[in-house]
Amino acid sequence: MTAGELRHLSFLDLVKLCGNYRLASITSTARPVPFRATPDGPPVGLLLPSVLEALAAHNTLRRDGSQLEYWIMRDDSFVSFAPELSTPAARTRAMQETTIWWRDTGRFESIISPRLWRGEWYAVYVDPFGPLSVDGGDPTQEADDGENPNYAFSMERSACALFGVVTYGVHMTVYEKDDDGTVRIWVPRRSATKQTWPGTLDNSIAGGIPARSSPRWSLAKESMEEGSIPEALVDKYAIAVGAISYFFQTKDKALQPEVEFVYDMCVPKVEGLRLSPGDTEVETFKLMPLEEVIEHMHAGEFKPNCALVLIDFLIRNGYLTPDNEPHYLDIITRMHDRFSYEHW
Structure with missing residues (x-):
C-alpha cells in the first residue's frame, strides 16, 4: 500500500491486515x-x-x-x-x-x-x-x-x-466516559526500541500470557508493568468481555495464529487514574477522544492486532453497527477465526 492508501484504511482493511493467512486457500505444494x-x-x-x-x-x-x-x-x-x-x-x-x-x-x-x-x-x-x-x-x-x-x-x-502454534494474550481498553457519552481512551505509543512493532500505537494494556499463568494474572501483571495501574483498581474495574482470534502471517512468512482475551476497564474520574509507563516498553500514554482514536486506526498507526481489539470495542459499544458498516458480518466473523484447525 502507498502512504496515501494507509491514511484511509477501512475497518475491514484493518481486519484483513491482521487476519492475513487462510490455510484453505493454500495449494497442496505450499501447504504446511x-x-x-x-x-x-x-x-x-x-x-x-x-x-x-x-x-x-x-x-x-x-x-x-x-x-x-x-x-x-x-x-x-x-x-x-x-x-x-x-x-x-x-x-x-x-x-x-x-x-x-x-x-x-x-x-x-x-x-x-x-x-x-x-x-x-x-x-x-x-x-x-x-x-x-x-x-x-x-x-x-x-x-x-x-x-x-x-x-x-x-x-x-x-x-x-x-x-505455527497458537499463542495467547490479554488486551485491555482503559477509558473514561462522561455523562454526555463522550469516551476517551488511554492510548500508549510503543517504545522505538521494542523488538516488534516499534513506535506504533497500542491498546491501553496488552501482553502475552506466560506459560503456567492465567489471563487474569497476566492482565494484572501487564497493567502494573506497562501502565502503572495498581492491582486493586484492576480487580475493581477490569471486566472480561470476550476474545478475538486471527491467523497472522509475518513479513518473514512465519505463521502466527493468536487468541487475545479482551477486557474493558472504565474508570470513574474520581479515581484520578493516569496511566504512565512502568517499564521501557511504552514511551508515552495519551488520553485520546474516541474520534481521534478512530482517525489513527484509519491511518494505520496502530499495531494490527490492537486495531482489531478497538474494532471489537466499537462493535460491543454500538459505534460500529450493521447499519453504518457495510462489511459488518465479514468483520465480525474474521475476528473470531478458528484457524481452519479441523484441517491441520
Whole structure:
C-alpha cells in the first residue's frame, strides 16, 4: 500500500491486515506440514519447509553426537517430538535446545536472533481451544508438569511463529466516559526500541500470557508493568468481555495464529487514574477522544492486532453497527477465526 492508501484504511482493511493467512486457500505444494506433540496426538502447530529443513539439521547434529534425535519426521504427513520425550518438561527442554541452537548459529535471524529472543515461556496445548494451564512453576522441571492434560509443552516466545502454534494474550481498553457519552481512551505509543512493532500505537494494556499463568494474572501483571495501574483498581474495574482470534502471517512468512482475551476497564474520574509507563516498553500514554482514536486506526498507526481489539470495542459499544458498516458480518466473523484447525 502507498502512504496515501494507509491514511484511509477501512475497518475491514484493518481486519484483513491482521487476519492475513487462510490455510484453505493454500495449494497442496505450499501447504504446511502438521506438527504434533506426540506421534499419535492431534496437531498443535504447522511447519513450513524452511523449518522442516532446520529440524532435520538438528536431528543430524544429535545423531552425529550419538544422541537421541528429537524429531520424528514422516515425510509430508507430520512432524512430532520423539516418543521418548513423553512429558511436557522433556519436550520443553528439547524445544529449547533446538531453538537456542538455531539462534546461536544465525538460523531464522529475522525471527529469533539474540536481539529478538524474548526469554519468555509460552505454553502450547493439545487442544488450542481447551483449558489453559495455570498451576505455575518451571516448565522445564518434571515435578512441575501439573495436572492439566491439555498442556503439551512450553517454548520460547519468539520461536512460536516458526512452529505455527497458537499463542495467547490479554488486551485491555482503559477509558473514561462522561455523562454526555463522550469516551476517551488511554492510548500508549510503543517504545522505538521494542523488538516488534516499534513506535506504533497500542491498546491501553496488552501482553502475552506466560506459560503456567492465567489471563487474569497476566492482565494484572501487564497493567502494573506497562501502565502503572495498581492491582486493586484492576480487580475493581477490569471486566472480561470476550476474545478475538486471527491467523497472522509475518513479513518473514512465519505463521502466527493468536487468541487475545479482551477486557474493558472504565474508570470513574474520581479515581484520578493516569496511566504512565512502568517499564521501557511504552514511551508515552495519551488520553485520546474516541474520534481521534478512530482517525489513527484509519491511518494505520496502530499495531494490527490492537486495531482489531478497538474494532471489537466499537462493535460491543454500538459505534460500529450493521447499519453504518457495510462489511459488518465479514468483520465480525474474521475476528473470531478458528484457524481452519479441523484441517491441520
